[in-house]
Amino acid sequence: MDKIKLAVYWASSCGGCDIAIVELGEHLLELAQVADLVFWPAAMDFKYRDVEAMPDGNIDVTLFNGAIRTEHDAHIAALLRRKSRCLVAFGSCAMEGCIPALANIQGKERALHRAALETPTTDNPTDVMPASVIVIPEGELQLPVLCNLLRPLEQVVPVDYTIPGCPPHHDQVWQVLQQVIHGELPAPGALLGVDPLTVCDQCPRTREGKVRVDRFLRPHEFIADPDRCLLEQGLVCAGPATHAGCGALCVNANMPCRGCYGPPDGVADQGAAMLDAIVAAMDGQSDAEIRRVLGTIVDPVGTFYRFSLGSSFLQQLVASAMGAAPCAAPSGEETHG
Amino acid sequence: MTGAARFDGGFVGEILAEPGGEHLLTCWSCGTCAATCLVRRFDPAFNPRLLLRRAGLGLREQVLSSAEIWQCSACDACYPRCPQQIHISDVIRAIRNIAIREGYAPPGPHAEVDPQRCSGCAVCTRACPYGAIDRVVTFIDDQERTIARVDPNLCQHCGICVAACPSGAMALETVNDRELVTRMGAGGWLERPGMLQGGADAPRILAFVCQWSIHADSEWAALDALQSDGLRIVRLPCSGRVDPAMVLLALTQGADGVLVVGCAEGECHYLRGTYLGRGKVLLLNEMMKQLGLASERIAFAQSGALDRRVLPRLVDQMRADLVRLAHEPAAAAV
Numbered sequence: 001m002d003k004i005k006l007a008v009y010w011a012s013s014c015g016g017c018d019i020a021i022v023e024l025g026e027h028l029l030e031l032a033q034v035a036d037l038v039f040w041p042a043a044m045d046f047k048y049r050d051v052e053a054m055p056d057g058n059i060d061v062t063l064f065n066g067a068i069r070t071e072h073d074a075h076i077a078a079l080l081r082r083k084s085r086c087l088v089a090f091g092s093c094a095m096e097g098c099i100p101a102l103a104n105i106q107g108k109e110r111a112l113h114r115a116a117l118e119t120p121t122t123d124n125p126t127d128v129m130p131a132s133v134i135v136i137p138e139g140e141l142q143l144p145v146l147c148n149l150l151r152p153l154e155q156v157v158p159v160d161y162t163i164p165g166c167p168p169h170h171d172q173v174w175q176v177l178q179q180v181i182h183g184e185l186p187a188p189g190a191l192l193g194v195d196p197l198t199v200c201d202q203c204p205r206t207r208e209g210k211v212r213v214d215r216f217l218r219p220h221e222f223i224a225d226p227d228r229c230l231l232e233q234g235l236v237c238a239g240p241a242t243h244a245g246c247g248a249l250c251v252n253a254n255m256p257c258r259g260c261y262g263p264p265d266g267v268a269d270q271g272a273a274m275l276d277a278i279v280a281a282m283d284g285q286s287d288a289e290i291r292r293v294l295g296t297i298v299d300p301v302g303t304f305y306r307f308s309l310g311s312s313f314l315q316q317l318v319a320s321a322m323g324a325a326p327c328a329a330p331s332g333e334e335t336h337g
Numbered sequence: 338m339t340g341a342a343r344f345d346g347g348f349v350g351e352i353l354a355e356p357g358g359e360h361l362l363t364c365w366s367c368g369t370c371a372a373t374c375l376v377r378r379f380d381p382a383f384n385p386r387l388l389l390r391r392a393g394l395g396l397r398e399q400v401l402s403s404a405e406i407w408q409c410s411a412c413d414a415c416y417p418r419c420p421q422q423i424h425i426s427d428v429i430r431a432i433r434n435i436a437i438r439e440g441y442a443p444p445g446p447h448a449e450v451d452p453q454r455c456s457g458c459a460v461c462t463r464a465c466p467y468g469a470i471d472r473v474v475t476f477i478d479d480q481e482r483t484i485a486r487v488d489p490n491l492c493q494h495c496g497i498c499v500a501a502c503p504s505g506a507m508a509l510e511t512v513n514d515r516e517l518v519t520r521m522g523a524g525g526w527l528e529r530p531g532m533l534q535g536g537a538d539a540p541r542i543l544a545f546v547c548q549w550s551i552h553a554d555s556e557w558a559a560l561d562a563l564q565s566d567g568l569r570i571v572r573l574p575c576s577g578r579v580d581p582a583m584v585l586l587a588l589t590q591g592a593d594g595v596l597v598v599g600c601a602e603g604e605c606h607y608l609r610g611t612y613l614g615r616g617k618v619l620l621l622n623e624m625m626k627q628l629g630l631a632s633e634r635i636a637f638a639q640s641g642a643l644d645r646r647v648l649p650r651l652v653d654q655m656r657a658d659l660v661r662l663a664h665e666p667a668a669a670a671v
Contacts, residue, residue, distance in 0.1 A: 105628055198504055200458035201482070209462035209472055229459065240458035241503035264504045265454075272582035273503035279616040280464030280501035287602050290612050291619065300620050301627045313585035317630055320534070320589075 004181065005060045006031075007039035007051075008090075009080055011073035012100050012150065013066030017091040018042035020167035021063070027174050034181050048076070051083055059083050061180055063090040063163075067100050067310060068151045072144030074327055081157040086185075088192070092166040092260050094153040096270075097310015099166070101150050102302055104309060104318055108146050147327035149319055152310045155326075161185065163193040166260035166307060169246050191265070194245035198264050199257045202248040203239055205229050212283035216296045219255055230256045231281055236303050241267070241274040260307045269313050271305035278304070348397035351435055358431030360423045364389045370415035370425050375549050375606050376408050383408045385415060385425050392432055401436045407443035410493045411467075412549075412606045414642070437490050446510040447492035448499065450485045454506035457483035464501035466577075466608035467491045495607040496578035512578055520571045521587060529566070531593040532663045533634075540593040540659035542652055543569045545584075547576040547599045547614070549606040550640040551648065560648055568652055575607045576600070576614025576637070581621055584635055593659045594634045596651060601641030611639070633658045 010018055022043070024031065038059055039046045062084040068074050081087055092098035103111035116122065116129050134141045153159055163176055172193035179185050179192070186192075195202065207229040217234040224230055230237040230251060238259030239251060245261045263270035278297070284290035297303060305312055319326060352358040370385040377383050383405050392400050400406065411426035419425065448461075452475070462470045462485060469491030472483050485506070487498075496512040505514065521527055521543060530536025551557055564570055569592075573579060576599030584595045597618050605611035618637035625632035638651045 107629075197454070198456040198458060201456040207457075207459040207472070209459040210468060212463055232459075240456070240460045244456075264456075266505050267503065267582075269582045269585065272580070272585060275581045275617060275620050276501050277458075277460040277503045279613055279620065280460050280497070282612075282616055284612055284616075285609070287612075287615060290616050294616055294619055297620070299627070301624045304620075304624075313582070313589050314624065314628060314630075316589040317585070317625075318628055321630055 004035040005038045005058065006035045006180075007059045007062040007080065007084065008037070008042070009039065009062060009064050009066070009076060010042050011064070011066030011076065011094070011153075012069030013091070013093045014099075015042060016167040017063075017065030017093070020091070020165075020170050020173055023170035024174055024177075025170075027177075031177060031181075048079075051079060054083050056082050057085050059085065061086045061088060063088050064094050064153055064159075065090040065167075067093040067097050068147060068153065068156045068327075069100060070144035070146055071327055074147065074156050077153060077157050086160045086188075087153075087157065089153045089159045089162045091168055092164060092262065092307045094159075095162045095164050095311070096262055096308040097150055097152050097315070098260070098307050101152075101308075101310035101315070102306070104150055104315060105301055108148060112146065145328060148322060148324055149315070149326040150310060151326055154311075160188045161190055161192050164191065164243060164260070164262040165193070165245060166258075168193050169249070171247075172245055191243070191262075194243050194261065195247075197244050199239035199242045199244055199246070199248050199251070199261070202244050202246075203229075203251050203257075204248070205251060208232060212281055214283040214289075214293055216278075216293070218298060224254055226254050231278075236278060236297065238270075238274055238304075238306070240277045241270055258306050262308060270308040271301075271312055271314070274304040275300070348395040348400070349393060352392055352428070352431055355431035355434055357424065357427030360421070361389060361393055361428050361431075363421045364393060364423055365421060366390050367420060369418050369420065373414050373418050375412060375414055375552075376410065378552060379548075380408065385409065385429070388432075389423075389425065389428060392428075400432060401439055401441055404444050406432050406436060410495075410606050411608065412604075414604065433490065443489060443492075445489065446494055447489040448487045448494065448496075448507055448509045450487060451506045451508065452477050452482075452484050454504050455484040456504055456506075457485060458503070459485075460501050460503060461485050461498040461507055464498050464613070466495065466497065466610060467493055469493070470498060493607060495575045495610055496573065497575060497607065497610055497613060500578050500580045501613075512574055514580065514583075517571060517573075517580070517583060518586075521569065521583065522590075526566075526569050527587060527590040527592065529591045531591045532659065533593045534591070536591070537566070537593075539567050540656050540663070541567055541569075541591055542594045542596055542655055542659070543571065543587045543592040544596040544598060544648070544652065545571050545573050545576065545579045546648065547606075547611070547640075548572050548574055550576070550598050550600045552640075552642065553645065556646060556648070559646070563649060563652070567656070575605070575610035577605075577607065577610030577612075579614050579617060581617050584618075584621060588634055593663075594636070594655050596655055597635075597637045598640055598648060598651065599637065601639045601644070604642050631662050633662070 062080050089095045132145045176193045211232040213234045235256040237256035239257040242259045243261040282293045284293045368386045409429045469488045473486045499507045499509050531541045579597050599611040599614045621635050622632040640647045
């Protein structure tokens with residue numbers, strides 16, 4: 001039997017998704033017996049030109065993690081789409097934009113300014129800003145151009161499957177790889193590596209069910225009771241609006257669910273579902289009271305859409321208000337060097 | 338009719354013994370409750386005065402078998418106006434309790450849980466203004482699961498749980514997501530581009546209107562006449578039923594603005610529904626501002642019990658805001 005040709009790529013991501021694959025541990029040896037890794041920049045030495053030289057559709061499965069932040073990301077996404085028979089959006093960034101999509105709240109210029117000049121760990125005495133072209137005595141250096149809007153993979157090229165999670169849990173990754181190895185993948189379009197229902201279904205905590213809260217808190221403000229529902233203690237826990245699949249990892253570590261596994265089946269906009277669930281849990285018998293209670297939610301966009309802003313209705317509104325294309329060069333085909 | 342019904346003197350005693358039913362006999366039958374009742378506006382057959390009168394006369398079967406005892410939503414609009422200070426919704430609840438014990442049930446509809454999709458997250462049990470939803474342990478496909486269960490005797494079919502459920506596991510006839518989206522978009526209304534998209538000459542507004550917030554039939558009739566390409570009205574049982582996803586969906590399509598109209602503070606027909614509607618719009622506005630989007634595209638407005646013909650004014654106001662936005666897009670970023 002021919003070995004399966006497998007590729008792993010990272011676009012705009014933190015590297016956690018690649019770690020999730022490394023976390024397969026001994027399973028990687030099993031994988032190596034049935035699959036050839038033909039491209040995995042985070043772990044092994046490959047060149048883009050090796051991929052470009054492949055015939056179209058040569059790669060059986062590409063696990064693509066990271067969002068489309070630069071024209072270069074868009075270019076590689078288009079390249080890997082062409083070379084792969086099956087393209088999988090791997091992890092929250094590729095699926096829905098994840099944390100990097102929060103840069104869309106104030107736009108790329110602000111994000112760049114913040115990253116290059118303002119963060120507490122930045123030491124940049126001459127206020128140097130990254131530029132796409134820098135001329136030095138030896139010649140010209142190029143950096144990929146930032147797109148106006150960070151986008152999930154699906155908004156750039158067609159995607160066959162999606163694996164949620166920030167990062168996907170390695171047990172789930174192994175389940176999916178076994179489906180790949182045994183040719184048992186469901187019909188295209190499916191969400192892979194998940195469990196049925198929501199995080200609350202896997203959460204062992206006690207929910208009293210009728211407790212409403214008169215203020216919302218953030219995790220650093222108190223130590224939560226390890227046995228009671230976090231939402232009923234006032235923490236904005238995204239469990240009710242988050243697809244099951246992680247095994248309720250965060251809530252078992254006494255931290256609220258942040259929502260990284262994306263919306264439950266059939267739900268279009270995770271943040272909107274989250275907003276409604278939070279409002280339902282709010283106490284208050286007057287306009288002034290509900291204003292006070294809801295006023296304790298710091299950063300509603302970042303709280304409700306921590307992972308899913310990139311695939312939200314709000315992002316569509318931002319995109320149409322921007323009045324410019326999300327990326328200057330449509331697929332960035334000419335930007336690779 | 339009254340003569341034919343069997344008199345049952347013991348019935349009065351039964352009601353008086355039931356918590357909440359103590360004040361039955363202090364009723365003067367003045368009818369102030371009926372004059373203020375919101376339910377009565379929708380269904381003239383509902384009359385709290387007559388209900389209490391019949392109960393006071395001991396007409397047990399007639400009272401217990403009537404559909405009216407299930408219609409009171411305990412909004413308590415009548416309570417502060419009753420000269421005898423009878424908590425009428427409590428008396429009616431006492432009568433309901435007896436009816437439930439006797440095997441009577443409300444005619445429905447009521448919210449229903451899809452056990453396959455319910456995670457038992459308890460969002461709906463917290464959302465329900467009536468405490469009509471509990472969680473129960475059950476076996477589904479041989480697996481022990483905890484899921485929500487609606488008590489049809491307590492459900493007032495406000496639809497708040499349908500909006501709140503983050504898994505789409507809650508359903509209620511006529512106000513399900515799919516039905517509302519159909520009403521929003523009927524005739525291709527949503528697909529036509531709005532003024533802010535440069536597709537229309539005038540703003541296109543979608544209004545979610547609580548059915549209790551507009552008080553006169555003539556007003557509803559006037560509103561229907563107002564519906565046009567520039568205004569689509571979707572009637573909701575309560576502003577608490579409004580779904581943030583639908584508001585945002587409308588804005589990404591052809592709606593320039595979304596107006597949510599609910600009852601005035603303290604006048605909600607469903608106890609806290611209007612607070613939920615306000616709360617959702619409040620957070621939506623907050624998020625629009627965070628993203629540098631024009632937050633005036635989403636507005637909550639109230640229509641009080643004594644207000645008349647406020648909706649046309651609200652719509653005009655929003656129209657003016659949207660026209661200003663369309664002409665100076667820079668204002669959107671403020």
